[in-house]
Amino acid sequence: MADMPVAVTVSGRERALLRAVDAGRCQFRGGCEPVLLVDGLACADSSVARRLVDLGLVAAPDTSVPVQPATATDAGRALLTTG
Template identity: 80%
Template sequence: MPVAVTVSGRERALLRAVAAGRCQFRGGCEPVLLVDGLACADWSVARRLVECGLVEIPDPRVPLAPAALTPAGRARLTSA
């Protein structure tokens, strides 16, 4: 049975930015989420969205790749 994920207002805003195509991941051992070309100041929110399965896991070998919602992330955004 899937576990319900509670999403804060800040996390919801970041999900909306990913859905709008405004976010990218800069690759590396610790990927960095960029919003409108700038590093996301709240790295813990970005990490939590990936760990909760709401944002696709970035490939650390790719220098710069678009961030994408998972099906669960899209569903969570539309139900919020």
């Protein structure tokens, strides 16, 4: 039996942050625990950023790179186009 895709439910806050990532407004600052920057400021809710990465909606950052763009995955972009 083939694997069935799992529906992902995100909150309004998570969706807003995913939209900011998809719009190119976000970067990751590297380190042992990467920090998501939105418009140059640290995201106040790091748990939302971590959840988007854990769900595969935002690409995981390379912790060895000091600053890098945050990017939405194909799954993240698809979620934004649905409702």
